[in-house]
Amino acid sequence: MVEDIFLQEIINITLLSLRVSGTAVLIGALIGIPIGAYLGFRQFKGKKTMMRFVDVMLKSIINTFMGLPPVAVGLVVYLLLTSSGPLGWLGLLYTPTAMVITQLIMVVPIIIGVTMSAVGSVERSIMEKALSLGATKNQAAFLVLREARVGVLTAIIVAFGAAISEVGGIMISGGNIRWFTRTLTTAIVVETELGNFNMALTLGAILLSIAFVINLALTILQIKGARR
Amino acid sequence: MKAVEVRGLSKEYSGRLVLRDVTFDVHEGEFFVLLGPNGSGKTTLLRILDLLEEPTAGKVFFEGEEVDYSKERATLRRKIGMVFQQTVLFDMSVFDNVAYPLKIRGDLAKAEIERKVARVLEDVELRGFERKNALSLSGGEAQRVALAQALVAEPKLLLLDEPTANLDPKNVSIVEGILSRLNREKKTTVIMTTHNMFQAERLAHRVALLNEGEIRAIGSFRDVFGYQSRLI
Numbered sequence: 001m002v003e004d005i006f007l008q009e010i011i012n013i014t015l016l017s018l019r020v021s022g023t024a025v026l027i028g029a030l031i032g033i034p035i036g037a038y039l040g041f042r043q044f045k046g047k048k049t050m051m052r053f054v055d056v057m058l059k060s061i062i063n064t065f066m067g068l069p070p071v072a073v074g075l076v077v078y079l080l081l082t083s084s085g086p087l088g089w090l091g092l093l094y095t096p097t098a099m100v101i102t103q104l105i106m107v108v109p110i111i112i113g114v115t116m117s118a119v120g121s122v123e124r125s126i127m128e129k130a131l132s133l134g135a136t137k138n139q140a141a142f143l144v145l146r147e148a149r150v151g152v153l154t155a156i157i158v159a160f161g162a163a164i165s166e167v168g169g170i171m172i173s174g175g176n177i178r179w180f181t182r183t184l185t186t187a188i189v190v191e192t193e194l195g196n197f198n199m200a201l202t203l204g205a206i207l208l209s210i211a212f213v214i215n216l217a218l219t220i221l222q223i224k225g226a227r228r
Numbered sequence: 229m230k231a232v233e234v235r236g237l238s239k240e241y242s243g244r245l246v247l248r249d250v251t252f253d254v255h256e257g258e259f260f261v262l263l264g265p266n267g268s269g270k271t272t273l274l275r276i277l278d279l280l281e282e283p284t285a286g287k288v289f290f291e292g293e294e295v296d297y298s299k300e301r302a303t304l305r306r307k308i309g310m311v312f313q314q315t316v317l318f319d320m321s322v323f324d325n326v327a328y329p330l331k332i333r334g335d336l337a338k339a340e341i342e343r344k345v346a347r348v349l350e351d352v353e354l355r356g357f358e359r360k361n362a363l364s365l366s367g368g369e370a371q372r373v374a375l376a377q378a379l380v381a382e383p384k385l386l387l388l389d390e391p392t393a394n395l396d397p398k399n400v401s402i403v404e405g406i407l408s409r410l411n412r413e414k415k416t417t418v419i420m421t422t423h424n425m426f427q428a429e430r431l432a433h434r435v436a437l438l439n440e441g442e443i444r445a446i447g448s449f450r451d452v453f454g455y456q457s458r459l460i
Contacts, residue, residue: 129316132278133329133377134306143328147319 006199009179014206017183020096020170021163024103025111029156031104032111036155037145039112040119062116065109070102074169077102081173094175099183102169107159114158118151119144150221157221161214165207184210230292231256231385231417232277237286239272239441246272247441250286257415259407261428264438270421271313273438274387277419278310291384306333309378310387313394315370317362317377322354325362326376333381348380352406368399375406379416386410388420392427404431425453 039062042055079085081093081101092098122144130140145152167185174181176190184207191200232254239247247269254260262270275281277288282297289295290304306329317325323345330341349355352372357365362373371391378386388407392400408431411418422428428435429449436446445452 123316125312125314125316126318128280129312129318130328131302132280132305132308132310132312133332134302134381135328135332136300136302139332143318 010199010202010206012179013182013184013187013203016096016181017164017185017207018210020099020183021103021160024100024163025107025156025160027100028104028107028111028159032108032155032159033115033152036112036115036152037119037141037148039116040122040148041141041144059116062109062113066113068106068109069168070106070166070170071168071172073105074102074172077105077169077173093173094177094181096174096181099170099174099181102173103163103166106166106169107163110159110162111155114155115148115152118148118155121151122147150224153221154218157214157218161211161218164210164214229256230254231258231290232419233287233289233292234273234277235287235289237273237276237288238284239269239276239281240284245441247276247283250438250441250443252436252443252446254417254419256417257411259411259418259420259431259433261432261435262419262421262438263423263425263428263435264421265423268438269441270438271389274310274389274419274421277385278308278387279305306381307383308385308387309381309383311371311374311378311389311391313390315367315374315394317365317370317373319361319363321358322349322360322362322365322373323358325373326380329377329381344380345376348376351379351410352376353402368395368402371395371399371403372406375403379410382414382416384417386416386418388418390421390423392422392424400427407431 039055039058042051077098078093080087081090081098082088083093092101126147127140127144130143131137135143165185167189170176170181170183171186171189174183174186176182176186182190184203188200188203188207191197191203230253234250234252237247237250238245250269250273262273264270272281276283279295279297279301287294290307295304318328326345326348327341330336330344336344345358346355349358352375354369354372354376357369357373362370365373371394375391386407391407392403395403404427407418407420410416411431420431432449434447435449435452437444437452
């Protein structure tokens, strides 16, 4: 009986972690890839001084946000969603949705930044070649994005890796409620504090396995990219 | 009938004039070679004809109609094929690379695309390469894929920017054979740049000598250089 609950809780925690991080990354990809691609494409356009300044500022802001401290994001989400906050009426604090929002804020800059670099690194000659073959600007842009697909996939994987291993932000916005908002990382913190090292170690092994699968996928992508 | 008319064309980059008042005509079905040393403006001229660059001054007429560089150029570009000096291919199969110019038009059936790609790959002697990734090919094979890309849509005008500059003699011979046959049998108008005089002599109906952005002489190889080599 006890073992059943132990197992059930582990499954619940693991599935919730995957659901929260997966949802955040999916929504983040839908927002981040178009923005990252747009910023990456800006290098193909004219380089007037003002435009260059805007480019540098935009890219610097994105790069800064790529390193957002999770606890700070969690705090901001908490202040927004708390009952006296501007979005308190939504009643989302201490729910998986609040955790998704927290991770979303973290992963969007990562996806934008990595996509921007990937698209920017595709040679200008690819764009010109497509135009020369009769492609419209949109068709040529799509082709450049396709050429940068390994980088875009890397952006998604890196973002998922960052989301699934994040702890501080979701602890604040999700509240770490058992069976409801407890994820692998927040559960490890609690179980360690309670001295339940069996549970903590099991969860740690699962988290490590997920991290390994993510890194394996990244390595395969990089090898494929290097072979091109 | 004139395929291309260039009138008083000039191009300036950051105050530096790379083309000065260039004027010439190319007739339909003609193999026209622009000869000149590196930096003479050959590539810039081809890029303007391929609508990748706008001229600073002057006009270009394609089949009698003035080219409007301010408009969407995709439709006109589809009548022109260009092979760049540095081979640029996409990270996809040889088939998909060659089929790309046809697929983006969106008006051809799959079977028709397959038929056209098969035929052009036959022309460039690359049958059997369809499934290979284009980025895994040798220099000569890659340049022939680039040539097939430019030819598959049966362009009226083919622009070639030193297409054999980076190839070994065997591949130079193959590419020259393809170009010569194409021009002779399909009457495709070709404008090619090179700094190889022997190549110009072998292929060109007429040559134009370009130096420091100006056309210094134009006519048949014998007219321009006053001799014909015995190497042909």
